[in-house]
Amino acid sequence: xxMVTAVIKPFKLDDVKEALKEAGVVGITVTEAKGxxxxxxxxxxxxxxxxxxxxxxxxxxxxxxxxxxxDKVVDAVVASAVTGKIGDGKVWVTDxxxxxxxxxxxxxxxxx
Amino acid sequence: MENGDLAWVLISAAMVCFMxxxxxxxxxxxxxxxxxxxxxxxxxxxxxxxxxxxxxxxYSLAQSGDGGLIGNFDNLFLNGIGIVDDNGGAIATVxxxxxxxxxxxxxxxxxxxxxxxxxxxxxxxxxxxxLVFVPVFKWVxxxxxxxxxxxxxxGGTAIHVNAGIAALAAVLVLGKRKGWPTEGHxxxxxxxxxxxxxxxxxxxxxxxxGSALGANGQAAQAFxxxxxxxxxxxxxxxxxxxxxxxxxxxxxxxSGIVAGLVAITPAAGFVSGVGPLAIGxxxxxxxxxxxxxxxxxxxxxxxDVVGVHLVGGLVGSLLVGFFANSEFFGADGFGEKAxxxxxxxxxxxxxxxxxxxxxxTIVYSGVVTFAxxxxxxVTMGVRVSxxxxxxxxxxxxHAETAYHETNA
Numbered sequence: 001x002x003m004v005t006a007v008i009k010p011f012k013l014d015d016v017k018e019a020l021k022e023a024g025v026v027g028i029t030v031t032e033a034k035g036x037x038x039x040x041x042x043x044x045x046x047x048x049x050x051x052x053x054x055x056x057x058x059x060x061x062x063x064x065x066x067x068x069x070x071d072k073v074v075d076a077v078v079a080s081a082v083t084g085k086i087g088d089g090k091v092w093v094t095d096x097x098x099x100x101x102x103x104x105x106x107x108x109x110x111x112x
Numbered sequence: 113m114e115n116g117d118l119a120w121v122l123i124s125a126a127m128v129c130f131m132x133x134x135x136x137x138x139x140x141x142x143x144x145x146x147x148x149x150x151x152x153x154x155x156x157x158x159x160x161x162x163x164x165x166x167x168x169x170x171y172s173l174a175q176s177g178d179g180g181l182i183g184n185f186d187n188l189f190l191n192g193i194g195i196v197d198d199n200g201g202a203i204a205t206v207x208x209x210x211x212x213x214x215x216x217x218x219x220x221x222x223x224x225x226x227x228x229x230x231x232x233x234x235x236x237x238x239x240x241x242x243l244v245f246v247p248v249f250k251w252v253x254x255x256x257x258x259x260x261x262x263x264x265x266x267g268g269t270a271i272h273v274n275a276g277i278a279a280l281a282a283v284l285v286l287g288k289r290k291g292w293p294t295e296g297h298x299x300x301x302x303x304x305x306x307x308x309x310x311x312x313x314x315x316x317x318x319x320x321x322g323s324a325l326g327a328n329g330q331a332a333q334a335f336x337x338x339x340x341x342x343x344x345x346x347x348x349x350x351x352x353x354x355x356x357x358x359x360x361x362x363x364x365x366x367s368g369i370v371a372g373l374v375a376i377t378p379a380a381g382f383v384s385g386v387g388p389l390a391i392g393x394x395x396x397x398x399x400x401x402x403x404x405x406x407x408x409x410x411x412x413x414x415x416d417v418v419g420v421h422l423v424g425g426l427v428g429s430l431l432v433g434f435f436a437n438s439e440f441f442g443a444d445g446f447g448e449k450a451x452x453x454x455x456x457x458x459x460x461x462x463x464x465x466x467x468x469x470x471x472x473t474i475v476y477s478g479v480v481t482f483a484x485x486x487x488x489x490v491t492m493g494v495r496v497s498x499x500x501x502x503x504x505x506x507x508x509x510h511a512e513t514a515y516h517e518t519n520a
Contacts, residue, residue, distance in 0.1 A: 045361060
């Protein structure tokens with residue numbers, strides 16, 4: 001099993017969610033996040049004084065999938081989250097050693 | 113007092129009372145999210161303690177008697193102020209002026225934001241009202257500055273210049289916030305700032321038009337002037353920003369509105385025609401640049417009380433020396449000598465008196481406020497610890513937080 005983690009632009013959430021549903025994903029976890037990358041931040045001006053806002057708001061998505069599904073899910077995220085402009089985000093994949101569905105106690109791929 | 117006059121004064125008093133919460137929101141939105149409740153409480157504290165102080169001794173010292181420097185104790189606990197002979201006019205006036213006494217120290221809270229111990233603020237407010245606000249109020253409204261011929265319709269000198277210079281004196285003793293000015297302190301809630309601005313503007317109609325102490329022509333003109341000067345103040349600041357910084361901002365518009373309102377305060381019942389338009393606009397421009405002085409001069413006036421209230425108050429009070437027009441209003445209410453401004457057939461005498469009144473207020477308020485703050489610093493301490501400054505005054509000083517991140 002793998003965990004696919006993606007950091008995306010917030011306004012792309014609906015597109016990514018629909019793409020993941022089409023790819024067969026049955027559940028995702030979304031967290032509001034802040035960070036900076038090559039995009040950097042932006043400046044805001046209050047009473048003529050500029051403030052550098054370095055952390056940009058993003059969303060972090062987490063999806064656990066069975067191994068054969070990984071490429072399809074990653075492709076779905078990338079295809080739906082891309083705008084081609086700087087700051088589109090990242091997708092990465094990590095191994096998941098164990099997983100349990102709390103309600104039933106099912107383990108492993110059955111619990112995904 | 114006639115029924116109609118009485119009704120207007122009572123309504124105006126309630127409107128001025130509403131300005132202190134408005135000011136709290138205006139400042140609170142500009143403050144950091146971890147200190148917003150402390151800011152609100154510093155303002156509301158003034159509404160808790162000043163009315164009591166005002167009725168016990170403040171009003172008597174500020175208004176009773178013929179003294180040039182200070183009143184007497186004839187009206188302690190409102191002794192001698194009945195409701196039968198004058199239909200309640202005197203008691204309504206005491207209440208109306210008490211609202212002014214409450215909001216004046218509240219203005220200072222914006223300067224000391226983010227780092228002053230609440231217990232020190234709690235003591236500072238009544239001391240400052242008694243030792244600074246009350247005498248200056250007496251000088252301007254019935255004391256030596258009044259007798260010389262200076263005029264101040266609703267409190268440009270007695271309130272805004274007075275609180276503005278006190279704010280400067282207070283932050284000189286209090287010191288800079290950690291990280292200022294390199295670390296930014298952007299407003300945490302601009303919507304709160306705009307709500308506060310709206311409440312202030314609304315309340316200011318009571319502040320200025322109510323200061324006619326009657327439902328009459330002077331009140332109507334003061335009302336119109338309050339409407340216009342706020343608009344041109346906001347417009348001027350917004351235009352400066354558009355030209356200087358590229359964008360019109362909410363905070364710029366709000367600050368300009370308040371600057372215009374501050375500047376028209378001393379002039380509201382004395383000017384007409386182009387006067388309010390010019391006074392508001394000039395204040396908007398002057399204050400939009402004045403708020404940057406602190407960065408160069410090195411005093412940490414957190415929310416620009418000096419840049420808006422001291423400078424705006426001075427602009428308005430000095431422009432009275434040019435725009436005052438007694439013919440339009442009739443000389444009644446134009447102070448001891450009914451002097452006209454330079455643009456309306458007067459000599460420089462009124463302008464000179466305005467300069468003297470503001471200079472006297474600046475010297476007295478600056479020195480005494482500085483002394484009060486030093487006394488508090490030596491005896492109880494005026495600053496929170498570095499750790500509290502970092503983690504927030506809301507939790508440390510009030511055991512509350514404004515925003516709960518998880519569901520509560």
